[in-house]
Amino acid sequence: MANAGRGHGGHFSRGFLTEEEKANQPKVTPALLRRIFSYLKPYSKHLALVLVCIAVSSFFTLLPSILTGKILDEGLLKRDVRALVFYIALSLAVTLGANLIGVAESYINTWIAQHITYDMRNQMYAHLQKMSQRFFTTNNQGDIITRMTSDIDGVQQVITNTFTSILSNAITLIIAMIAMFRKNWILALIGIVIVPLFTLPTRRAGKTRWKYTNESQACNDEINGILNETLSVSGQLLSKLFGKEKYEYERYEAANGRMIRLNIRESMAGRWFRVILTTFTSIGPMLIYLVGGLLMIRYNQDLTVGDITVLVALLGRMYMPVNSLLNIQVDWIRSMALFTRIFDYFDIPVEIENAPDAVTPDRAEGNVAFEHVRFGYEPDRAVLKDVSFTLQAGHSIAIVGPSGSGKSTIINLIPRLYDVNEGRVTFDGVDVRKLDLGFLRRQVGVVSQDTYLFNGTIRENLLYARPDASESDMVAALKKANIWEFVQRQPEGLDAMVGNRGLKLSGGEKQRLSIARVLLKDPTIFIFDEATSALDSISEQKIQEAIDPIIQSRTSILIAHRLSTILAADEILVVQDGQIVERGQHKELVARNGVYRELYETQFSKALMPESEGVSELEQYIWGAQPADEPD
Ligand code: ATP
Numbered sequence: 029m030a031n032a033g034r035g036h037g038g039h040f041s042r043g044f045l046t047e048e049e050k051a052n053q054p055k056v057t058p059a060l061l062r063r064i065f066s067y068l069k070p071y072s073k074h075l076a077l078v079l080v081c082i083a084v085s086s087f088f089t090l091l092p093s094i095l096t097g098k099i100l101d102e103g104l105l106k107r108d109v110r111a112l113v114f115y116i117a118l119s120l121a122v123t124l125g126a127n128l129i130g131v132a133e134s135y136i137n138t139w140i141a142q143h144i145t146y147d148m149r150n151q152m153y154a155h156l157q158k159m160s161q162r163f164f165t166t167n168n169q170g171d172i173i174t175r176m177t178s179d180i181d182g183v184q185q186v187i188t189n190t191f192t193s194i195l196s197n198a199i200t201l202i203i204a205m206i207a208m209f210r211k212n213w214i215l216a217l218i219g220i221v222i223v224p225l226f227t228l229p230t231r232r233a234g235k236t237r238w239k240y241t242n243e244s245q246a247c248n249d250e251i252n253g254i255l256n257e258t259l260s261v262s263g264q265l266l267s268k269l270f271g272k273e274k275y276e277y278e279r280y281e282a283a284n285g286r287m288i289r290l291n292i293r294e295s296m297a298g299r300w301f302r303v304i305l306t307t308f309t310s311i312g313p314m315l316i317y318l319v320g321g322l323l324m325i326r327y328n329q330d331l332t333v334g335d336i337t338v339l340v341a342l343l344g345r346m347y348m349p350v351n352s353l354l355n356i357q358v359d360w361i362r363s364m365a366l367f368t369r370i371f372d373y374f375d376i377p378v379e380i381e382n383a384p385d386a387v388t389p390d391r392a393e394g395n396v397a398f399e400h401v402r403f404g405y406e407p408d409r410a411v412l413k414d415v416s417f418t419l420q421a422g423h424s425i426a427i428v429g430p431s432g433s434g435k436s437t438i439i440n441l442i443p444r445l446y447d448v449n450e451g452r453v454t455f456d457g458v459d460v461r462k463l464d465l466g467f468l469r470r471q472v473g474v475v476s477q478d479t480y481l482f483n484g485t486i487r488e489n490l491l492y493a494r495p496d497a498s499e500s501d502m503v504a505a506l507k508k509a510n511i512w513e514f515v516q517r518q519p520e521g522l523d524a525m526v527g528n529r530g531l532k533l534s535g536g537e538k539q540r541l542s543i544a545r546v547l548l549k550d551p552t553i554f555i556f557d558e559a560t561s562a563l564d565s566i567s568e569q570k571i572q573e574a575i576d577p578i579i580q581s582r583t584s585i586l587i588a589h590r591l592s593t594i595l596a597a598d599e600i601l602v603v604q605d606g607q608i609v610e611r612g613q614h615k616e617l618v619a620r621n622g623v624y625r626e627l628y629e630t631q632f633s634k635a636l637m638p639e640s641e642g643v644s645e646l647e648q649y650i651w652g653a654q655p656a657d658e659p660d
């Protein structure tokens with residue numbers, strides 16, 4: 029019984045479509061089918077083999093039913109022991125053969141399905157890697173992962189179950205019908221009429237049951253809703269204070285009553301289903317015996333006892349395939365929906381990619397310019413409006429501004445995490461959209477606010493930036509980032525684990541490690557998005573010591589929240605509401621009494637408060653001799 033009556037796919041075990049599935053039925057177009065077929069094509073030889081296996085094993089599975097006739101007519105009725113033993117042995121042999129072929133078929137089938145999902149997963153991963161930041165910020169990570177995992181797993185189910193189920197059931201049916209017609213066409217016709225009489229009521233009963241199951245599920249949700257709402261502390265208080273106890277009781281009682289009625293109906297639908305099933309499955313054989321018997325006894329037709337038994341046995345073999353084929357429509361729709369969902373993902377255009385005529389310069393200097401840049405994450409809501417500035421190689425710029433003013437957005441545009449809507453961003457005079465993406469991103473090193481270290485060792489995290497870095501390169505970078513001492517203190521040193529498993533790093537340590545990683549990458553432009561969250565003053569100082577030399581010696585852009593960082597830069601850009609509203613040196617900006625001064629007074633100066641002597645020196649530097657508002 030390797031193939032006869034193969035059930036429909038386990039992945040799609042529910043036999044009926046939900047309302048939602050009905051509403052969103054996929055459009056099955058020749059293009060869709062061609063596209064699905066394109067995934068099968070590389071395995072066409074294997075598929076042909078599967079087809080042969082299914083055909084042979086379906087035939088072998090039916091053969092014992094046909095041989096029953098021989099056992100009866102040639103063996104039992106003729107009292108021929110040799111014939112009896114021969115046909116029994118043959119029956120057993122073909123059953124074994126069918127099962128062995130079934131094993132081979134499953135193997136090839138699984139092999140094909142696994143290879144197709146392997147191809148699809150790789151293709152999907154490569155496609156997702158090309159997606160822009162916008163894709164990842166607008167799509168739920170859970171959805172992306174579901175697409176990668178369960179949806180593609182579904183494809184495997186479709187191939188191993190749905191497709192083969194259609195094939196094997198259809199082949200079984202065809203062979204059974206041919207065999208029946210060869211025995212006796214009248215009885216065969218009766219069989220063909222009887223089978224749908226059994227399957228249609230079965231489907232109807234199943235559908236009714238499915239309907240009740242859904243309704244009782246909804247009712248159950250409603251009851252849970254009422255319980256949660258009214259049996260909570262605040263719900264009880266509300267109902268007591270408003271004198272709604274009777275009302276709430278009646279509401280609950282009504283839902284409860286509906287629930288039991290549904291449960292009774294559901295359970296009775298199951299009962300009726302069994303009545304119909306057993307009646308029809310016993311009516312079929314009896315009818316064949318009756319008509320066959322009449323034909324044999326009264327009309328002396330060329331029929332034997334064995335023939336009638338074979339017809340009854342074959343009839344029994346037809347119920348399951350017919351039922352499965354009727355159900356397969358549901359699986360088919362789900363499979364098509366699955367492929368459509370996956371293909372929809374494949375069809376999301378790649379937003380940021382290499383221009384066909386992208387250039388890869390021989391050397392990079394590190395001049396960056398924003399020319400009248402306008403940009404919005406959503407097209408109609410500009411986050412940056414007419415931003416222009418230049419950063420000359422070897423210089424540093426500090427960007428300051430209130431939260432949400434667009435500072436991070438400015439730096440996102442340099443490595444082309446997003447493309448501008450208007451204006452342009454240039455690197456060494458070339459529009460970044462014209463540069464080779466790989467080249468551009470190699471030139472830019474970003475230490476972001478929420479440092480991402482993957483869950484591995486310190487060494488692995490460092491090597492991610494430069495796989496060929498030597499131990500001494502790593503140590504040098506760690507020293508420059510002011511974290512070498514910390515690494516040395518770890519018993520495992522460079523091989524200490526980072527992240528949630530193993531060693532846990534503090535915010536400041538993570539930042540310094542990520543600075544070391546960027547130093548190892550050795551980019552042309554260093555971008556540092558200073559954390560807004562408060563670090564303790566020792567951590568802060570260590571970070572400051574790490575980045576100060578970088579600011580002094582490298583082309584760098586810093587989103588700064590602390591005065592010491594700001595003061596280290598050559599120029600300060602003040603961003604407000606997506607525009608550069610002030611620019612210049614610290615002293616001039618403070619003197620201007622504008623946005624910068626306000627930021628200084630509300631934010632930057634706070635960083636100075638806890639310290640005492642150093643602060644007043646700094647204060648003096650900033651204010652000259654006379655502090656403005658705060659008397660010392
Ligand atoms: P902070 O100092 O708080 O980090 P910021 O000045 O760096 O702020 P941005 O992160 O550049 O500000 O954000 C500017 C504006 O763009 C904000 O209004 C923000 O809500 C919006 N924004 C930022 N990232 C996205 C995104 N991925 N999709 C849509 N809007 C975004």
